[in-house]
Amino acid sequence: MEARVDGTPPGWHTERGDASLADVHRSIAVRSSGPGWRRAAAFVGPGYLVAVGYMDPGNWATSIAGGSKFGYTLLVVALVSNIMAIVLQSLCARLAIASGRDLAQACRDAFPKPVAYVLWVLAETAIIATDIAEVIGTAIGLNLIFGIPLELGVIITALDVFLILYLQRLGFRWVEALIITLLGVIAVCFAIQIALANPNWGQVIRGFAPTTEIVTNPEMLYLALGILGATVMPHNLYLHSGIVQTRAYGETLPEKRQALKFATIDSTVALMFALLINASILILAAATFYKTGQTEVAELGDAHKLLGPLLGVAIAPTLFGIALLCCGINSTVTATLAGQIVMEGFLKIKLAPWLRRLITRGIAIIPAAAVTIWYGDAGTARLLILTQVVLSLQLSFAVFPLVMFTADKAKMGELVAPRWLIAFAYLIAVVIAALNVNLLVDFVGGAG
Template structure:
């Protein structure tokens, strides 16, 4: 009898190393504790994911939408946020059911040769994300401290030391850092909106969709921009990796409870992200739209806040919030980079080394644009970063929907039919809108 072991086909290969191995299942979930205490053990990953929905690209879109159309696009912000909630819940479902992140799941499901181009596309998207963070952080430093943008861009490279220090403290410290900065951002916007004194009746009505969004070409264009930039591909890899920092058990009931708590965490966190994005739109509507101004540039918005709101500290709060967003995104982009590199091609790199490499890739084009074309062209660079993200989106969203719909992969935790259909429709819409974004960029419409 032949006892030679049968070689497994490449598509059945199994990833043995967990995502972010140094913190994998490092946060205990007490089986004997109360439901509330077990839920608190899952609070955190959703807020790291929420950071990706508040990048400088979203800021520019919200400022343009609010200043041009008042509160009308709040409905679009709400709808796009619901889409994000559904897709991020699928990330948690995939991770908890299989013990793998999205990158590992792709590596195991597809032929080996495909892992490398998928990894390259994911890395390109992360570098594009980092580019937006570099620009946003540099603008924040410029607005608060008057530091020239080209110097501020180099200063952003120092954030690697912050990340290294946080990682020595444990994953809970990273989450606490993120949540603290999100609290600072929220406080800044609460004060600014109080100073702006919006029309609360119009604000509430803004969350109800109107036919103007479809019939007005300019409004439709901005609405498409808000929806199309909703889901950041690196967030899908990130969420499916960091949710596994929880030691939630291996039985189906334990996994079901973990999925419930993880979904609640991400849903609440993304509603918080909606609050921030809506606050930007409300601030622009109350401050600029009411005075007949259309603003899409972050620096211009900062300069107009003080004379329009009548408070010298209003633009400082705006700059602080922008700087906090940049710092937050720095941490999450680094972890997403680790997850895709380890998941797709099983290569491990020291956190400081991977951070410096990623940041240098972002710094170089930003410096070149400033030196050759001037600071005014940084906005164009932001648009380019969004286009690059759009290129990666189908390669992250489509596999996610496929995997979570497969009973063979997820077993008892397979997504119900209604959720799969909803996610497939959302994926189709997002991919279509991002294709349009790419087309507009290539034809000069952007």
């Protein structure tokens, strides 16, 4: 089986075209010799941009609702979601390194145009749902800390466009440094809040054990699917397969194998760190709200107001607001990059960097502003949770193509995924699809 002229395996219909994020493609040097840790360090970064999907404001609303209503029970969903995320993100890195394509480009190459356009619309829908959650979350964070009205806060979030442009001009490493720094701030904020909340650690450990009630209780399933949608996000699959290619890892098989190993370590470690943050949101809600009988807390604003009196420390709400603001900034940056990858990969639309980012951000800000003005603070929590369920319903349309491509030796060459990994990935894809069918049946039954 001979590779194509551009060095990729022969199972693709077309030569590998222009890369998405062309301004930073293969811009980060990778050492070919020297200590292993120095070579591995070159790959640290993309995993943390992906891990941001764990901690977006929509996930906060879902986890706070789950923790306040059902205590520690849904921690097992966070754990299962994390395992799913690790497997799927490793496949994204594999696809990118083996084929030189991101997931959007691979879909455009492999499917007829009508199918590719449908997948593009679904991907854009997922990104809009993500952006709505993140824009609103950032606006709430600005409101909680500085008292800025929500409507004005939504407009201020547009400034992230200029932040990304400035940082990428300095180099993609600066974008990654911003994300990792803000993740560190979030971790410190939650560590302090968890220490103040003093949760029941025995119940926390039991919360990671599975229970059938999650599937049989429609309300619990709704929140569980929301947590799943907030964890394994469709746009993360497109994002990871694009930003892995910011590394100049070479074209030979040994270089690609090394790149795959280090990229997988990066995403796995980052997602384990994200699990700690994700679980801590739910633990904090369970240890403060559920413990005191306040089982209906779903709004981020309410959580912010209640933390001070419940924990008895004035700084607790401020820490919550700071962490939320950092989450919102991080998430808007990564969703904007994902939007760029999806637009370029599916449609081959090449625009000036500032213009394509402005379009991606505008697609999110317009509906977010409308919803914020129309519903105000009261409706944002329900909207945040709904966006996560929408993401969950979109997920299968990104997962199944990803698994199909990485299982195809003609497309992947020597880097085709091993059979055990593909079997596990198909199991994950089927479980996600089955949960979504269950959710739709419940919706239809409830409507009827």
